[in-house]
Amino acid sequence: MSNKHGHQARKRFGQNFLHDPGVIEKIVRAINPKPDDVMVEIGPGLGALTEEILSVNPALQVVELDRDLIPVLRTKFFNYPEFRIHEADALKFDFSQLVRDGKPLRIVGNLPYNISTPLIFHLLEQAGVVQDMHFMLQKEVVQRLAAVSGDNHYGRLGIMAQYFCKVQPLFEVGPGAFRPAPKVDSAIVRLVPHDTLPHPARDLSTLQAVVRTAFNARRKTLRKALAAMVTVDQLQSLGINDGLRPENLSLADFVKIADLVYDNKSSDSEAEEVSHD
Template sequence: MSNKPGHKARKRFGQNFLHDQGVIERIVRAINPKPDDALVEIGPGLGALTEEMLAVNGRLQVVELDRDLIPVLRTKFFNYPEFRIHEADALKFDFGQLVEDGRRIRIIGNLPYNISTPLIFHLLAHSGVVEDMHFMLQKEVVQRLAAVPGDNNYGRLGIMAQYFCKVQPLFEVGPGAFKPAPKVDSAIVRMVPHETLPHPAKDFKLLQSVVRTAFSARRKTLRKGLAGMVTVEQLNRVGIDDGLRPENLGLADYVAIADLLADVPAETGSMLIQPGTDEVSND
């Protein structure tokens, strides 16, 4: 689908409309939608992916912030009476309200680059009602989501995403698949919430605080980066070398630190963050 005359992509919304039919079909095959799925699309734009999804599932719901696109979508898909549009900011939207009859939702979307990181944190907070998520993201963000200890892209985003989900990069998409063409490469990622958390923390907010503090000083050793929060003795007590750097520790290590602190009264309140309020960062 090409960019529709009369609607110019808005930079403040981070809009880059997908138009390459081959890429669209490949995405749909990866998602493999079924007629009875509870499908939710974030940022449908001009409806290129929406059109393919509706052909399979006429009960698709979408969340769109740009009010100028709402009439475009209503007109284009008027013949789908169960198609629902939620005019809302996905960063503030309660995805839990879309659950019906106990069926978990499947979320898809070409996420705007300028809000992708905080939006993913917001969606992770809803992971309990999500079956899976398929997103088009900046390639670097996908690399960060899937990174493992020791990788240059390993950091807070990947750790927190993998706490909740299995992360699977699928394939890359070049700038030419969009109008206007972005200045970066994109990639498709699949995120599937764990049925049972592999490393559940006693206090999730405390885990967030430990990870955030560690990676705010990622070039320092844990001894220095976590000073004032965790002592060398405490690190050694859970079998962690205080001379390591944050990127050397896995999710289980960070949970072990957080669980130790959860059993020890500490002044950590000022450092806690909520899943939906995380700021964009390169950690």
């Protein structure tokens, strides 16, 4: 499936190029780029969104992995001298190097479905240098990002996204807006990192481990799902019913459990040090 630029959309990159002008305009309105924002686009593809952002923000930077697209982008936007292309894998890219004059990044992208979840986790780790993110994702991924406890879509992605960011689903986009048309509906989501974390954990990696362990056994009760990490008595001491399933717990509950696990680990290692003295 090629287009007027003769570029074959590549399955291994999960490429679906945006071409509907009405949808592109609606996305750019939602992003609302300003001339002096530090804008970064992930996976610009053939530059449909890029073109609209560049017309407002000529110093846009893009991160693109598909080296066949880079000459297409260079040719198309040769008259924007400040436009920069980083040929890199966004999953491994250090976005903090793009911060200019201490101004946080505004990140946008039509993310390939096959990397969207790991990429969002990667970006959440760098949320400290980000003002906001606007992504086109599979509708189901947006539902997972925005889900609250008790929803079918609630899980690790939503909890960790909401730990770092306010999540706002904006609007849905049908398959016809892309070439080739994907088999699923897409949606636009806005992620705005919290200035102050609403439920800060003492140790982020412990929180991630608790949430991952819980949802690896999402059909089990907490007492079973987290048996290796906390006792029933400890869960009850936090006011958490051990007969619930992971999907019934709020972010605040998971942070409470993680803090307790972290305190247990710290007191265990202190006890070990004392016994070795």
